[in-house]
Amino acid sequence: MKNRFILFLGTFIFLISQIHAQNSDRVYFTNGFKIGELTDSSAILWTRLCKSEKPVPIKHQQKGAPFRSPIDFDNDMPVNEMDGAVEGSFGQISIEILSKDTVINTSWEYVSEYKDFTYKHKISGLKSNTAYAVTIRGRKATEAPITEIQGRFTTAPLPNEVTPVLFTSSTCQYFWSYDDLERGFKIYDNMLKLNPLFHCQTGDYVYYDKPGPMAYNLELARHKWHAINSWPSLNNFYNNTPLYLQKDDHDLLKDDAMPTSSPFGELSFEDGLLIWSEQAPIIDKSYRTFRWGKDLQIWMVEGRDYRSDNKAPDGADKSIWGKEQIAWFKQTVEASDATFKILSSPTPVVGPDRAKGKIDNHSNVSFKTEGDWLRRYLVDQQMFVINGDRHWQYVSKDPETGLMEFSQGPSSDSHAQGWDANDKRPEHKFLRVKGGFLAVKIHREGNTPVIEFIHYDVDGNIVNKETITR
Missing domain, CATH: 3.60.21.70 (Alkaline phosphatase D (PhoD))
Structure with a gap:
């Protein structure tokens, strides 16, 4: 019985370690993405690659209104531990734009720590007054798991x-x-x-x-x-x-x-x-x-x-x-x-x-x-x-x-x-x-x-x- 428990425990620890290893190879779009400067023929897509799926949870209480600032907040604490913190991640991004008769795909591009792992790309050649679906994909490296985020927009008439x-x-x-x-x-x-x-x-x-x-x-x-x-x-x-x-x-x-x-x-x-x-x-x-x-x-x-x-x-x-x-x-x-x-x-x-x-x-x-x-x-x-x-x-x-x-x-x-x-x-x-x-x-x-x-x-x-x- 004891040996079975040890085997079970060892298997459990291994599986957890594998999940953790897989997760460490994954990137996230915790900050979402934005569709900027839309015209009748173009749009700018902005996003950021992130390390974690969710931000650091809120742990400070708010003061009363107005401007409900946090109580006893330590401005010198590590930034990655602050409420709402989202660390960036190195990796690659590609974009797919779809309409009823158009498919636009961009090549994979790396993000840079020097630009806070953000990414901007102008999509041109769109049709006016047309609905488009957006899929943005991210990955840490070529063989790493791919994360997707989706949205939509309609170009100007x-x-x-x-x-x-x-x-x-x-x-x-x-x-x-x-x-x-x-x-x-x-x-x-x-x-x-x-x-x-x-x-x-x-x-x-x-x-x-x-x-x-x-x-x-x-x-x-x-x-x-x-x-x-x-x-x-x-x-x-x-x-x-x-x-x-x-x-x-x-x-x-x-x-x-x-x-x-x-x-x-x-x-x-x-x-x-x-x-x-x-x-x-x-x-x-x-x-x-x-x-x-x-x-x-x-x-x-x-x-x-x-x-x-x-x-x-x-x-x-x-x-x-x-x-x-x-x-x-x-x-x-x-x-x-x-x-x-x-x-x-x-x-x-x-x-x-x-x-x-x-x-x-x-x-x-x-x-x-x-x-x-x-x-x-x-x-x-x-x-x-x-x-x-x-x-x-x-x-x-x-x-x-x-x-x-x-x-x-x-x-x-x-x-x-x-x-x-x-x-x-x-x-x-x-x-x-x-x-x-x-x-x-x-x-x-x-x-x-x-x-x-x-x-x-x-x-x-x-x-x-x-x-x-x-």
Whole structure:
């Protein structure tokens, strides 16, 4: 009996060792993948190879709202032991894109530790307004087991095609402000239920300068991306919803970041740019525009890389966008024949914003000269603004120009703060100091183009709707 037990124990230990050996040869897509910069003929695929199937579990408790930072978090603990940590893995990646009549396969390519084991590839030659299935495969080496992850997307219609469009937009998601311990953020599952054609994320995707950890160096900053991308709700959403991602101050360095900002610990402004280019599904410039059929064009602007010093005196030369970007913006807007034109801005243009201490956006007096010009110009071009950065939802109509701005609010209720819910001003058509997201729906009633801006709460309930016809 004793010998049988010893034999059984030995066999069990061997099998466990074999399973472990096999697992050590496998790679995972714990951070999911992203479909970026979708056009009528191309897309950028981003992903990262990982060592483990799941992130390090959450072990710290959260403080109360707002910004539910972790209690007793040790910023100096090993990064691979931190809540949400996901170590990268060396290996190879290939992509397969399928439509009803097309198959595109890429060759196997290695990832590099120097780029945090991330991978980006632009797929060209796609057909417009066409549904595609995506399979991304990973392996450690040629003979190693293959891991797969799958998703889908539909390319944009051509500029002369009249077709309905529904997209979503969100902002401000601090890892520790999660509202679902298993899934991460409830808004992502509720946005996916709407089956949006794409998503605009207007910045503060991560927060380098909030605890859990404070991102004082490159390794800690990269960890912030690994942790937020490992939430299942984000995985499910971005594997099936193309993304246009913008950056703001917290994705780059620290609050109110600008090119002349001092380092955050060891992390410099240049380090922030390096990590952004590594983690975002973008290859070209961070200001760009994209068209979605006859009735919609959106401009994604860059608000950090070219700005003047926030504290400099206001005047004609003080700018958030910079001369080159402004010239590009005017040229592309005036060349567009889209029915509806939307500016997607990481920061407010109309506001109103808090008066005390805010000096870094177009609704602040510190950038009044450029802000006044921009509001007039946008109205002259019959444009709307959707904006990030504010931790409350609102619809504002500028009393001077009539420009309308739609603020999505933060990604969870516990992240909402910064405005008194009772302070509803004449320019507010809607005000709600809670989390949620924005959906924009464009369609035609007969021959009349209609655009709807719909605010949702974190549970997917409609809390406001603005309907505008051309």
